[in-house]
Amino acid sequence: MRTLRLRHLELLVALSETATMRGAAARLHLSQPAISKMLGEVESCFGARLFERSHQGIHANALGVSAAFRARAVLNELARATEDVDALQSGVTAVLRVGAPSVTAAVPAAIVRLRERMPGVAVQLREGRVHELIHRLLQGELDCVFGAITPELLSSDMVPLLEPAVLLKDALCVLASASNGSIAARSYQRAELQAAKWVLPPRETLVRQAFMTAFLNSGVTPPVPVIEAMSSVTIGTVLRQDASLLCAVRLEHAVDEIARGGARRLDVSPSIDLPSFGLFFRRDGMERPLVLTEFADAIRHVSQVAAPKRRAARRRLEVNSAGTA
Structure with missing residues (x-):
């Protein structure tokens, strides 16, 4: 050799x-x-x-x-090493290459926290589908990937090659415009929302499939969307411009939209879990550089900070619901 x-x-x-x-x-x-x-x-x-x-x-x-x-991974690692040396010579203390979906509340917040703790870090964020990003991780193009643990990923031969660093729960969420006066601050059963005007992702997506299953489990025919869109930008824009719409999204998307303003999450029962989100490294047996362990800690921190806020919002919703009743 x-x-x-x-x-x-x-x-x-x-x-x-x-x-x-x-x-x-x-x-x-x-x-x-x-x-x-x-x-x-x-x-x-x-x-x-x-x-x-x-x-x-x-x-x-x-x-x-x-x-x-393996040859491709070696060549990519060498290319990244060259880029890192050039960056370090220019004053950067470390380079982090992250793969993530286009909509995530955790990753931007974690990047900000990472740079607070390591101001000299340069971060390169690559967005895309988790399966494609995992391929790029294993080929040495990325240092870590944040994404959903999809059935496609679980059924692949890539799982043994991955090391999950952080796992976060995910759920199906319903968003309404903050100016939607027909939606009260109370808990809803899915059957009550069957006739609403829905914005939904395509049928082949996990969110759409979970949405349809939730209605079927409630004994109700799943609604047909008035708008079908994949782009998070499109979904957020139409929701804010047409107050009559409801949107089904994953929790990471919901948190991001609510933070932008003009959207609120509805309390819909029963709750539906989605495959967890995870931060993945390559399982290579090597010691992790400090920037990777710090980024994993930042992901954990922002998720722990966000959890009490979500619980508090839910309690406020329950109080308002009781007052309305």
Whole structure:
């Protein structure tokens, strides 16, 4: 293995992505005979055949897929190391690369707290779907990912490669415009909201599926949305511009919208849990740099601070409901 060079690792990645000797040669600016010779060296190092050759091209077998995955992670780690050294030389004390959904109340608050404790930290936030972000984490592009533990993630082969650093509970929430005069400050049963004008995410999302299941469990046909949207910006905007609408969102989204103003959370029974949110590291057995442990502590802190506020808001809602009754 000591005879492996970075060029060999680049070849593994190129072949896994181009599936032809010609494509790999063009990407690495080498001749096809040179590519063929290098592949022989790589397979000799591993002591196994990694790619299957045919008239249609070349494709990685199970061993090759694993080797290419690790090679990509090594190359990305080296690229990040170069970026970190450049940043440190410019005066930054540490660099944190975080993956998170586009709507989260916890991550922005945790970043602010982290920079209060470590003012020299530079944070790079990458937004996207949790499954894609986890891939980027395992490939060495990100340092950690904050996202929901979805069924898709649980059914994948990535779970053993992840280390959950923080786990937070999540729930299905209903939001109304703060100016919606037809919605009283009391507890609602789902059947009472069946005829409301709903803004909902698409059917394939966890939130929509949980929403539909909640109504079905209450013996009520799930409402058909008047607006179906995925974008949190769109959902928040239409809610504020049309006071008659109700929105079904996850807790992280609800907290974010309420903090922006103009929206309030309804007390709807029974409550419905959603898959927990988690902060994930790679399970690599290495000691965590201080910036990662501090960010995990910041996530815990902001979630603990937010919890009493949510409980207090619920108590106020219950008091108002009793007074109305």
